[in-house]
Amino acid sequence: MYLYSLTWQSYGRRGRRQDGQTATILDCDLTVAILEGDEVEKLIIEAAINEQSPKDANPHVPYSVEECVEEAIRCADAGAAIVHFHARDPVTGRLITPGTDVYLAAMQAILRERPDVLLYPTYSPSDRFVHIEALAADPDVGLRVATIDPGAMNFSRFDATTNEIHGDLPFVISHADCALFFDICGRHGIRYSVVVREPGQVRMTVAYHRSGLIHGKLFFKVNLADDMLFGLPPSPEAADTYIRLVPADIPCSWMNYTYGPSHWAMTRHAIQTGAHVRTGLGDNPVDVDGARPTNEELVRRVADLASELGRDLATPKQALDILDGGS
Secondary structure, three states: OOOOOHHHHHHOOOOEOOOOOEOOHHHOOOOOOOHHHOOOOOEOEEEEOOOOOOOOOOOOOOOOHHHHHHHHHHHHHHOOOEEEOOOEOOOOOOEOOOOHHHHHHHHHHHHHHOOOOEEEOOOOHHHOOHHHHHHHHOOOOOOOEEEEOOEEEEEEEEEOOOOEEEEEEEEEEOHHHHHHHHHHHHHHOOEEEEEEOOHHHHHHHHHHHHHOOOOOOEEEEEEEEOOEOOOOOOOHHHHHHHHOOOOOOOOEEEEEEEEOOOHHHHHHHHHHOOOEEEEOOOOOOOOOOOOOOOHHHHHHHHHHHHHHOOOOEOOHHHHHHHHOOOO
């Protein structure tokens, strides 16, 4: 096995195997020596603490500002460099959009206790990112990271026990939406990541880079799912398919973002191959064995696995450097 770290792309080259072929993430093994002296990026753990998961699925899912503050602090202490959450009604859990006041209250409270942790909100296409601007401009928050989901897809799920399709929620982020988002990030110095669910969304992001709309390193969150009807089913080969679409001259890193039982296998794969990990009740409120863990427990499990595999955790400052292409 030969190590291939996506960090290498930051220096404009790819790893090579002994047979002369370009190494892929399938050729990775952190137990071997690092070729050419390059170091694997420290592991960024992102905790997605609520998303739209219901308390019916797991009572530990936070809804209120107070619950989100408590969960975020616990996740930061457990090793998460980034915490992501949705503004939700404290009783019903309904998404509040754009939720500027909710985000301000929660983020200000979190940062008073843990000033280094990186926080970011969700968005909807109708928001025009007004809350991103407000959070970036607020002196007590100074939003430092954000994410965008370019392109189109449909959130729906296949139930293999009944052979039924559930959900029919198209989600569309246009080129104009992306251009506005990137402009806001540029004006406020916000580091961003790009969520990709379909391979074409990688190609779209590469086109943005080639056209000059964005510059520098790309950081992808590769969202795969066991029973959701988008993209490729979770596997190392699937992740490799997405990342192979990035030309060798464009530096990039990626983060595992998996819904369903494959989350833990893909988490291990990401840690072993120099990628990064997103976890949390927002993505997987019920564990593979039916347990209802806390967000803190999920983050600690990822941190423990990283320790077992010999991968150091990134601090929030180091995570910012990785997002920005720094060492």
